[in-house]
Amino acid sequence: LCKNMTIKQGDTFPDVQVFVSNNGAPKAASTKELFQNKKVVLFGVPGAFTPACSNSHCPSFVRSVSELKNKGVDLICCTSVNDIFVLDVWAKAQKSEGKLLMLGIYSLIFFSYSFFGLLR
Secondary structure, three states: OOOOOOOOOOOOOOOOEEEEEEOOEEEEEEHHHHHOOOOEEEEEOOOOOOHHHHHHHHHHHHHOHHHHHHOOOOEEEEEEOOOHHHHHHHHHHOOOOOOOEEEEOOOHHHHHHHHOOOOO
């Protein structure tokens, strides 16, 4: 379907509304305000609490936090098709609190950009 889904340095990331957990309550934020003037690692997983995501994907980023920070990364974010309530519980189960910022994204435009390679 897509020839190039890679986001390169200098590409413009779409400004979409996301939700972060604020002591267990959803708080609206925008990717622009979260990412502006920051070096960000953003990764997506197919689903919280799925075997591969819980045993491999998320833990690999949690283990790499120090290495990424030493390379100048300011923020490491994870997103999934799950809502922020599920992601908040999963973050606790993954012991990623304070290391990864979970983003609940309810906008199909984000997934359209990321899955259909519209970011260029």
